[in-house]
Amino acid sequence: MSTITTDIHWDIPGTYVFDLVLSQQGYAINKMCNSLKSQASRDEFLADSEAYMARYGLTEEQKQAIRDRDWLQLTQLGGNLFFFLKLAATLGYGLYQIGADMRGESYESFMQTRHVPGAV
Numbered sequence: 001m002s003t004i005t006t007d008i009h010w011d012i013p014g015t016y017v018f019d020l021v022l023s024q025q026g027y028a029i030n031k032m033c034n035s036l037k038s039q040a041s042r043d044e045f046l047a048d049s050e051a052y053m054a055r056y057g058l059t060e061e062q063k064q065a066i067r068d069r070d071w072l073q074l075t076q077l078g079g080n081l082f083f084f085l086k087l088a089a090t091l092g093y094g095l096y097q098i099g100a101d102m103r104g105e106s107y108e109s110f111m112q113t114r115h116v117p118g119a120v
Helices: 020-025 027-035 039-047 049-055 060-067 071-076 081-090 095-103 107-112
Strands: none
Touching: 020 027, 027 049, 027 060, 027 081, 039 049, 039 081, 049 060, 060 071, 071 081, 071 095, 081 095, 095 107
């Protein structure tokens, strides 16, 4: 029988490992973001995001991270990129914009380091 260990300490500065503790902490964020798969849910979120967040029981800190479009904070609060990409797409953000924001760079500066043909 395997045992789940939650006392692992990762020594990788600036890295947030999506482990059992973070997944439990971010459950409401990830559940809400996953619900944005349908157009009806996206429309509902855009019409009244406060009511939509309340329905999923987000904490004030989680709600504020969403209001601020603070992707790094969402990660630190247990948000998983694969889920909050649905939120980002709903709000008109792409993966590279999120990456730039999380690194504290402009989109243009970030793209110069990506070596993407035809990028800014």
